[in-house]
Amino acid sequence: MPGLSTAQHASILESTGAVNGWEGSIRSGKTIASLIRWAEFVTAAPQGHLAILGWTLTTIQRNVLDPLANLHPSIVRHTRGQNIAWIMGREVQLVGFSDKRSEAVIRGLTLAGAYVDEATLMPEQTFVQLLGRLSIDGSKLFFTTNPDSQSHWLRRRYLARLRDLPDWRVFHFTMADNPSLSPAYVEAKRREFTGLWYRRFILGEWVSAEGAIYDAWDPDTHVIPWEDLPPMRRLLGVGLDYGTTNPTSAILIGLADDGTLYLIDEWRHDPAVAQQRLTDAQLSTRLREWLDQPHLPYPSDLRPEWLFIDPAAASLKVQLHQDGERRVTDADNGVKYGIRTTASLLALGALHVTDRCEGFIDEAPSYAWDPKATEKGEDKPLKVADHSLDAARYAITTTETYWRPWVDDWKTRQETSP
Structure with missing residues (x-):
């Protein structure tokens, strides 16, 4: 696929597991790769409900629907504020998991596929519920996330145990994997973050919070x-x-x-x-x-x-x-x-x-x-x-x-x- 880095292209081709994740630093190209793969999946997904989950409907619009529309306007049909979108002609439920009622919404669905934006923000019980709802043959889950704490449930229960999870495919990205970034932009972002945020958002490391919060304060x-x-x-x-x-x-x-x-x-x-x-x-x-x-x-x-x-x-x-x-x-x-x-x-x-x-x-x-x-x-x-x-x-x-x-x-x- 022209315009994609080797890492992006490989992740699209190899994300064939029951669960597929893209994690790493900000602006590393992981979201675009995951969305291309999600759009491909939707065109051939088994019959059943599809869902996109994010912190709120607003963040789903900004992080998922708008970038999909930027890939090509025909991919998405959606009225802002509505909890239903049409992607590649398929109806997709939009669920904001900042609302405690989201788990009940998921519990009522039998899913053929789901996409999760910023999985580390999702409550663990909601993620577990989501995995249990993907029960249709051929169903798949796709998620993106920036790193969080070493002790975060997503890393502890899943990402640190990938050898025991043969149906999972997880891809790590850094800014070097995004061919659209200029050296000046990368350097500007490196200056923008310090301490914990630098290690997570720039280096893409799963590290625990420690020490001073405003370490740049002078x-x-x-x-x-x-x-x-x-x-x-x-x-x-x-x-x-x-x-x-x-x-x-x-x-x-x-x-x-x-x-x-x-x-x-x-x-x-x-x-x-x-x-x-x-x-x-x-x-x-x-x-x-x-x-x-x-x-x-x-x-x-x-x-x-x-x-x-x-x-x-x-x-x-x-x-x-x-x-x-x-x-x-x-x-x-x-x-x-x-x-x-x-x-x-x-x-x-x-x-x-x-x-x-x-x-x-x-x-x-x-x-x-x-x-x-x-x-x-x-x-x-x-x-x-x-x-x-x-x-x-x-x-x-x-x-x-x-x-x-x-x-x-x-x-x-x-x-x-x-």
Whole structure:
């Protein structure tokens, strides 16, 4: 097949097992190879239900359906948001496994074939259920994934035991296996990730989380005086981590004219330090007073556009609405994704912090992975002194749709400048 690397071509020809997997680094070409093989399979699949499974319908659209359509528009027929697609003329069920009800959906199907996007994100019981539903003669499962912990159930129960699983075919990919990548792009991605994420996403290793989470954090590089804040394009919003006995922290994120991000200002109430616990009404009053204050060291009409709150803080959200605050919405609380995004921005130099964000500056150096969770194959931070870090993560992740094009453009300019 022209345009494919040797590894991609081989994986398409050799993925003849009952279970076929593509794993390895990001942008390594594994997804395109797996999708070509999936489309080939669908044309000749036995009669029965077919399914594509991913974290959400949105990620299935982005990671599976859109790339299939890019291969050729006639491959896919789908209305965005619907849980049915037509691929090569066959009806395919779309199932998001972030929903706990997904296992029940799978339990009701007898499958002739299935494709799983990012298998490490799938709950183990859902994967086991899926294997049990592929009961039609000639049925096959195809999956892709980036590496995760050495103790992750997918590696421990299956990938580390391939000698005992003769019906499994698994192919390892690195960026060198993707012929469409330029050397400059590969080098840019190598700079973007550090520590754990570098080993998993660039080297394609299955490694456990350990040590500092924000290992690229350097106060001398990332912290600037508030008075030196550059011109801002937008004050995108405030991330708020809510506490009753623990601190409540709010951090404002801004998009600078040059396309980089700044944590501009912080409001924080720590009951242990203040010797006073605040009610929701008191928190709402003080927070709204802070929101209405000037946050830039120069005259500006810009104001925080949104207030992103921990989804669990239902009582405070109700109080803020009762007090007339209309900028409130739930924060994106995808912990691993938020941590990875923040770590990448710090490593790129696309995120800076003013000296007003004292809580973030104090917490960042000691933010570490939980060794007990690591033993269970999970990536979780220690839940100690992380309130400002969580607030910043909410602000960064929830506003990504707005800032991502600007940061990507800034990154391109950095890479191409002499």
